[in-house]
Amino acid sequence: MIRFALFGAGFIGKVHGVNIATHPRTKLQYVYDINTAAATELANRFGAKVASSAEEIWAANDVDAVLIASSTNTHADLLSGAIKARKPTYCEKPIDMDMNRVKAVVQEAHNNPVPIMMGFSRRFDPNHRALRKAVQNGEVGVVEMITMCCRSSAPPPISYIKVSGGQFRDQTIHMFDLLCWIANDAPAEVYATGSSMMDPAIAEAGDVDTSMLILKFADGKLCYIDNSRHTGYGYDERIEVFGSQGLVESRRKPVREVSLYKGAKQIDEGLHPGWFERMEPTFMLALDAFVTALEGGEADYATLMDGLRAQTIAEAATESLHKNAPVKIEYWQPA
């Protein structure tokens, strides 16, 4: 049994907490949250302890791994603490909003390696994963184009958007990670453009809600991503990989397989209402991948370097959006 300390007992923290308690080979040992009531409620449900500080967790000898699901601005410090305490860590994305802090953490982890998995849980979606496997197996030949869409059913609150770093750093970052993972490659250049079409407050916050990007790789292959902060039809995330010999796609996933034929129409069940309903199973699958790797299996997950890479692309995309020009992407490496 791998004993976890969990940082964060908010919405996504609870999801992780339940999964840790339910997974057959993990145990929820500690919960920490600045909201002590939330930490206590979650801990009590599964017989875990409430930690009174991060330090308590770093010092504990009954903690085998930590899961960081607290707010973004705590990630870098907690990662740093985990590195010092030699605790394998599953950390929600992003590493930090400030690229200098991101690089500092990456450098620290480079100097004192400990397993760190970034929570790009979409890699564990069975559809996306089967698509990647087909690509890796050469089913479509040489990859020439990758197209993706990432369309949320409803925007987050304006208060969140204001501190989110913008649509690319907040929303598209998942697709940047998927792109590199699927392509086994990182893009060399990005052009991004966008509009604020749904709510003037988003434009006032300096952000876009509707955007399109084209990414170009050194070998010539191209990638397209579009993003929307709202749909009228649920959560829509899809990937298509077009190669020299065929195409593979991770299609829309309906909520149910039920069709009504009536008059001149076929009416089917539509998509999941939001990203969470669609992606919920990926969290347990992601945890399982982390556990399997800690047990000695393959580390088939997004590393800290992968997290840095996705953020680097988001930075370049944001710059391109503001300049309305293609931008070369430079990847920093720890010394």
Next chain:
Amino acid sequence: MIRFALFGAGFIGKVHGVNIATHPRTKLQYVYDINTAAATELANRFGAKVASSAEEIWAANDVDAVLIASSTNTHADLLSGAIKARKPTYCEKPIDMDMNRVKAVVQEAHNNPVPIMMGFSRRFDPNHRALRKAVQNGEVGVVEMITMCCRSSAPPPISYIKVSGGQFRDQTIHMFDLLCWIANDAPAEVYATGSSMMDPAIAEAGDVDTSMLILKFADGKLCYIDNSRHTGYGYDERIEVFGSQGLVESRRKPVREVSLYKGAKQIDEGLHPGWFERMEPTFMLALDAFVTALEGGEADYATLMDGLRAQTIAEAATESLHKNAPVKIEYWQPA
């Protein structure tokens, strides 16, 4: 160019007339109909002659083939005339409503063979045809079950139903032919049951509008067919063949490939409004098969014996419906 005389200038006669005039290797030479105005209108449109009698056609030396699309009660006499005149014939189904007359015509054709194609045009539906090819190629292994549905969007007039011979002789007969064609076999026993659910007048006419049949073959394989005289969603005809190694199906065919995602639903284009819109392309394909056979190609169509076989099954099914018991099917052979 194969020069055709056409019997019948009604709805389906016109369809055949236009096809004969449009097909690159056939010519519409004569049209005959007891409704002279209808014959004249169709003939004039394509520069064909109006025949004043069947005899004129049998005697004509500029007629290479005939197409019988006149009313059912004329089929047997016209087939007999065509056999005597040695004219290859494409004849709409059925041969005749009276099985004694059917047998007489079959015997006559057996004695004086001339190419006769029965108008079971569904054999030429590209979906059904691809399904059959998969079955013949062994894609599903040994055939164990065949399931079919044949659901019309709207019933014919009661006046027609009264003389139609009942749902099995009129509607299901197409499926009986498809079944034997796909299975390369003829069923040994049939159980049929039905209800009159949509219009009391259909029950008063002694017929059913909703029916189900199970047919059993000597080797144990089973077939199911259901029939309805109305749907609330267009014309629905499908076939599934289940074998020891897989399943192949001729699925529903949508009118268009357009989807609207809105709210919690995916709304697609539905089915064709009626059987004709769905099956229209099969008529030209059927004509082409007849022409190809006359030119020396393979006679890949329903023969007069196939027409007899389908009618024999319909007779047994009708008997089963009335007895509410399974009935053995005996196939008559010309001497």
Next chain:
Amino acid sequence: MIRFALFGAGFIGKVHGVNIATHPRTKLQYVYDINTAAATELANRFGAKVASSAEEIWAANDVDAVLIASSTNTHADLLSGAIKARKPTYCEKPIDMDMNRVKAVVQEAHNNPVPIMMGFSRRFDPNHRALRKAVQNGEVGVVEMITMCCRSSAPPPISYIKVSGGQFRDQTIHMFDLLCWIANDAPAEVYATGSSMMDPAIAEAGDVDTSMLILKFADGKLCYIDNSRHTGYGYDERIEVFGSQGLVESRRKPVREVSLYKGAKQIDEGLHPGWFERMEPTFMLALDAFVTALEGGEADYATLMDGLRAQTIAEAATESLHKNAPVKIEYWQPA
């Protein structure tokens, strides 16, 4: 928390045991199995007690409900015990193979009512449930035809088939229950036929592996069911309800929504390898329905009378198969 005693720690017993331990409002208190090692292993995993006899469970005052997942021949006695001990019971189907014992248990429960849910878990499949809701809401108008298929990917061992009571009592019984539940009605007559096509040993055991049934209701509506003990393509269970105004179907459910386009083909992920992979989520949903009812919610599940009804239909279907004739279905009522 509802404290459960579980009878049976075999394959399906373990499924229930894990669900009881995981459900937020239930607790696995006792496990009993004649295989003590199996009971102990399951109990230890979740901190439950191992019961040494059924009597221990009937006498226990820390048991709020029981779940019977032991072998079929124990169901009647355990149900009887639960009725006497006033323990609400979730019982796997069937009640018993002997209809006299079935009736005796039903009579006993009638005299001393206690909540009993029969484990017809397919009622909790989200697709089937949405189909039923559409039917109940009148989306398809008056129901005229219901068609179902129930095709297992692989047959059980011959040893099991020999004591299974035959395909209808063992396999089709799930569809009989679904049929009545969807139609809110019970069929009046059944015709069944079948073949043994895949393994001579099945025929020698007096059973069929490939079968078709037509069921007729008093109001004229018809139902078709087909069954197979093997497919070459995974587990295939579907339902279609055809009404006066439209059609609703619970379609095939693919394992993943991934398509590969290559050459002239579109290659998609197929079906679940077996019934369990397809139906696994229904077990927790079924448990939740039972728990919700015990907490005072609606008893939206199959009752003991529903279990009797499904078995009654299976008896008539089996008689029809042997007679090769339609059989009227008589429903027994407790006095």
Next chain:
Amino acid sequence: MIRFALFGAGFIGKVHGVNIATHPRTKLQYVYDINTAAATELANRFGAKVASSAEEIWAANDVDAVLIASSTNTHADLLSGAIKARKPTYCEKPIDMDMNRVKAVVQEAHNNPVPIMMGFSRRFDPNHRALRKAVQNGEVGVVEMITMCCRSSAPPPISYIKVSGGQFRDQTIHMFDLLCWIANDAPAEVYATGSSMMDPAIAEAGDVDTSMLILKFADGKLCYIDNSRHTGYGYDERIEVFGSQGLVESRRKPVREVSLYKGAKQIDEGLHPGWFERMEPTFMLALDAFVTALEGGEADYATLMDGLRAQTIAEAATESLHKNAPVKIEYWQPA
């Protein structure tokens, strides 16, 4: 009957010739081609005359309309001739490769208006047309994103590519027209990028074979188009319109609706082998629209101005590709 003179008896000329001869309200009166043998063969098949020069056609009083399907470099002169001769004209795209000549023809037509339809036949694809109707009807609310793909199964010969003007002027131009037609609007800016991935000869010819474009409209809505000169899976052209309230898509169209389930896969029929098989029905529908307009109906087709607009976008896209920067699109108007 509208009597047509046809310019061009090559591949696409023959398609138009057969359609004119088959359409119930048009007649093929003249055929002209510099290849007299080709013109003669086509004319003879339908009893048409062979013209010895364009002038003969301009002077003929038995010509009601002309159809220009000759090589691109003849279009401008023939359009000019038709304008002078007051002949309503159906002209294959593009107007001319030289934008100065294009503008000159547009100006001439502006000064002496005569009905001119540009052969953007994809507007008549029933799927695309139904999509547009849904958008016009407000089914998806305010349009925010339009995504399109246009992927040919195989590249044209290098000799053709060298004089084609590049992928955007040759291939994407159809999508530019569809985009404006669907959006009822013209884009203000375009960013294009591309690669030559399949054949070095294409790069040597200065062209790309794999490209992506983002087009931005004044109101903020965005459009994405990708193009490929080859696929491993047939012809793939799709359109998606994403609006504030939903999404409508013109999906892939399978060749047949036949599925094979075998093992862990569902194998369906794929796409049409090439653009012509997919789009063939649009040619007759386009002709019918032209005829209907000449008869006094609505001119529901691409006009000469629409042709200019599509070419203008192609010019800007080509400039963007070469500059690797977004380019503003300026639309020229006749004086």
